[in-house]
Amino acid sequence: MKKYGLIGWPVSHSISPPMQNAGFRAIGVNASYDLYPIEPKKLAKGIEQLKELNLSGWNITVPHKTAMLELVDWIEPSAKAAASINTVKNIDGQLKAWSTDGYGLEKSILESYGLTLKGNIFSFIGTGGAARATAMHFAAHGAKELHLINRTISKAESLAEDILKNYPQVSIQVCSTASEKQKKLLQETDVCIQSTSLGLEASDPLPVAEQYLYPGLRILDMIYKPTALQKVAKQRGCNVVSGLGMLLYQGVRSFEIWNDLNDGPAEAMLEGLKEAIL
Secondary structure, three states, X not given: OEXXXXXXXXXXXXXXXXXXXXXXXXXXXXXXXXXXXXXXXXXXXXXXXXXXXXOOEEEEOOOOOOHHHHHOOEEOHHHHHHOOOOEEEEEOOEEEEEOOHHHHHHHHHHHHHOOOOEOOEEEEEOOOHHHHXXXXXXXXXXEXXXXXXXXXXXXXXXXXXXXXXXXXXXXXXXXXXXXXXXXXXXHHOOEEEEOOOOOOOOOOOOOOOHHHOOOOOEEEEOOOOOOHHHHHHHHOOOEEEOOHHHHHHHHHHHHHHHHOOOOOOHHHHHHHHHHHHO
């Protein structure tokens, strides 16, 4: 039996196992996907243990997406530029790495809104790790313009610099979430992507000021559970999508990499996700 898994600290909340295991059942592969909690200070040792256990591959979640870069043998170029990886394939002890987060977001936007990345404008609310990996992917795959909107503007500026070093052809605008400029940027955008952790707790404030949620605004909230933003935005006439599609398709892409497939069993994996959520 082949073995796969998810590493992070913590990982107990993850619903990736039922998704990935549903995929293996769907294609008739004798494999299992489990959770492997690894403390940050024990990451290198933990990876050696995974290799000793003969894991064929694994996903990576916080806080290891950047630290893991130093422990692999090859990194896909846009993932290297983003300094973030979430998928590893173990080929005879050689570790190859990708980030499928950007692909998952791209696929979800295409499925939800019928929009491709090329030639379109995307606004990111929050410029942490989730935005870094996905915005870099968007720049690499033809986005016309990126808006980086963050509470601390220096962090948005830093991400903009990193993106432009690698993809100077993309136009980038930055602003603070407290700035009136945000209104103009959201009016120009094709999709607004909520990439902060705001919404995980019921007491969290809205990551986007309510007055900027104009009717028809497309909003993709990376959080797959219902949030206050999703509720309020729908009430104001926005076209709102949760992060469930992104979660699904980043997982499907990892599955395809591990199994050398062009089309993973997305429907079966979605059913696995839905069963885990309910």
